[in-house]
Amino acid sequence: MATTLALLRASHFAPTVAVTAVVVVLTVIARLEPGTAAVLACAVLAGQLSIGWSNDLLDADRDARVGRRDKPIAAGQLPRALVRRALVVVVAACTVASLAVGVLSGLVHLLLGVGSGWAYNLGVKRTVWSWLPYAVAFGSLPVLVWLADDRLPPGWIVAAGSLLGLGAHLLNALPDLADDAATGVRGLPHRIGARASVLLALSCLTAASAVTVLGPAGAAPGWAWGVLGAVVALAVAAARAGGRAPFRAAMVIALVDVVMLAARGL
Structure with missing residues (x-):
């Protein structure tokens, strides 16, 4: 066990x-x-x-x-x-x-x-x-x-996936920035710093939300616009608050993006 x-x-x-x-x-x-x-x-x-x-x-x-x-x-x-x-x-x-x-x-x-x-594990990181x-x-x-x-x-699903991936990378690297730097690992998050990484993650995940709302054919339903508005408001509020708020907001937006992807794709 x-x-x-x-x-x-x-x-x-x-x-x-x-x-x-x-x-x-x-x-x-x-x-x-x-x-x-x-x-x-x-x-x-x-x-x-x-x-x-x-x-x-x-x-x-x-x-x-x-x-x-x-x-x-x-x-x-x-x-x-x-x-x-x-x-x-x-x-x-x-x-x-x-x-x-x-x-x-x-x-x-x-x-x-x-x-x-x-490839990431072998050195790209x-x-x-x-x-x-x-x-x-x-x-x-x-x-x-x-x-x-x-x-x-559909192309919009691929685009949303790539944006989610970029956001995931930035968020995943944050807890290990100090340990990574001590052993010579200097990926994108290490080069731009924790604050910029979180803000970039928020931007990517919010963009994924926008792609999920605007990408599918036809007019987006009202609830989708409402969710997108809430995501943008959360991202802006978290960025202004600073501290741990942007990180927590990014995690919430990532979850919302996956749910939105399912709802808009079906």
Whole structure:
């Protein structure tokens, strides 16, 4: 049980579940067959597990130097050999499941989705281009879902996904800015600072809300305009308040964006 819990913690469990849940929502919007949707969700889950485990495995020495007790591998609670074996299993499962739903969909997932995550872990996160893997990976999610049914997604869903990805990157980096800087990691959030990162995240997530309202064909319903107005008001109020308010507001807006995506896509 202790080993299982350590593996879950090392997988970046919350983001892994969140991304998989977003894909499940997208399969509903795309009206995929339940069997195809289930296989696709398993493929994405396995891919996200591989990204999380590879991240902590590659960063284990760096995390140990800064005393990260919340990282099971760096803290010596999880053997590296076990994580490597787990990686082999989930990468194999991800490859088989991805290609099982279709060659094109599978290649998009493996190359753009999982590939972007691994590229980030392998070094892109130390550059000014640290945001790009997130934008590409999140933007590719609707593409791989729609291609599973031999269709292309609406462009507005891809744009909203990429904006959500950029916002997610900025928010995800914030708690580790000091530890990252101490070990030579200088991605975009480190270069522009915490305050600018939060404000940029708010802007990206608010833009995703606007795309979700304006993107679909036809006139947007009144409730969608109301939600967009509330999102803009929240973002402006949080930016003026400062402190932790912008971060909390960004998390709320990210959740609203996913709900809006589902509501407008159906």
